[in-house]
Amino acid sequence: MTTTPPHTVEYIRYRIPADRSAEFLAAYTHAAVPLAAAPECVDYELTRCEEDFEHYVLRITWTSTKDHMEGFRGSERFKEFFAHIRPYVENIEEMRHYTPTAVRGTGASTPTLFAWAGGAESFTRLTGIFYEKVLRDDLLSPLFADLPPEHAEHVALWLGEVFGGPTAYSDGHGGSGGDSGSGGHAHMVAQHFGKSITEPQRRRWVNLIQDAADEAGLPTDAEFRSAFVAYVEWGTRLAVYFSGPDATRPTDQPVPAWNWGAAPPYQP
Template sequence: MTVHTAEYIRYRIPEDRSAEFLAAYTRAAPYLAASPHCVDYELSRCEEDFEHYILRITWTSTEDHLEGFRTSDLFPAFFAEIGPYVENIDEMRHYRPTAVHGPGSAVPSLYDWAGGAEAFSRLTDAFYARVVKDDRLAPLFEGLAPEHAEHVALWLAEVFGGPKTYSATQGGHGHMVAKHLGRHITEPQRRRWVNLIQDAADEAGLPTDAEFRSAFLAYVEWGTRLALYFSGPDAKPPAEQPVPKWNWGAAPPYQG
């Protein structure tokens, strides 16, 4: 998994210079955005003391910032805009994330938004009822174990932010991948899988808002394309990994 570096620059800008400071960074921002080493950036102003600003720039790495952006053709134009405010910097350091992180409750997980465990059970019941009748997919699932739909419901629930029941009872990502090794899935079969689970989502009453369905479909596309690859003759099982976590508009990086 790629770990980026966050650079924090803390400014103290006198009130009478705040407008010109913001204007300078507005002009400088396109040079940041154009750098292949810049992931994102944000300039924030303190609500309690308007003279304090924090600029956060996420870099692909500290080295990419110092040896990439600062030596690039973009840096002189960027620095020409913000150079007059270097004397106002209180701190300029790079930070890497620690293991202490996690989502809050202000934004519901995809699992909660979908309706929890019951929604994913309805989804897989509706889906596999279609699968066993489908001329393209039925051969792949011949001899389907009675508990298969339940296990997939637990998998999807965990992927979308629900309880880690699949991990506790079945295993991690490697366990799911192993079920596809040597299955020789075809692209038409993968595409039919994608279409049928969307139909099943409608039948199961999963939310139809664009934000949820785009995240739902993004995982379905991601997951089925991995399944297609790992079912092929030249695929090698990946290292053991945890169940991927999916969120609103975000995809976890895959590491083989």
């Protein structure tokens, strides 16, 4: 099992004279059909500048630059796509691929899952209740026989950061030299090496943390709980893999950033 690189974002900037704007938009409406059908395309968006109506930016997220250049470009879908936009190639001012960085986030207009859940106190309460259950559970307690007293708080920091809270976990467990955010994921993953977690244990873990979420008073709305459970499923399945005999240490990655209905920008 390997970790795939982040998706590639291509930006194509156009300057289209005002008298050609309607036909340009019509052309891209048609070109979007084969683009959307391409397995190499994650998503796309054409935007128009508010200050200067002649400027347009097309953003296309590709599974990788190679998939775009060698996959899509060599396909029949590209021929159909290009037939529609060919008249506007001379109007391109920039066409480049960009790789996302760890500098990302959401604004305050939409609350983070961390804020919606009630902040740090809620996650501390959640993990406290959860690990009390774990230590009493006949299936899970053997995995946590040597549980250090600070473990629940560390997991609270981890979950808080995953769901959009402070970077306290990364700050304490990042890359070498305390490089915030560079290796927090690898540090958490390493805690599972050699534990040989079974599927029944994973499922019990998932069930108990949902019970703990209820007791801790975390929000019960469908949107929050679906995102919460989605991360729990994703994270515990990684834990099972990394606890097994064939696991390899992952490359340094930031703590996954979970949001409303969104997964991290890489896949295990």
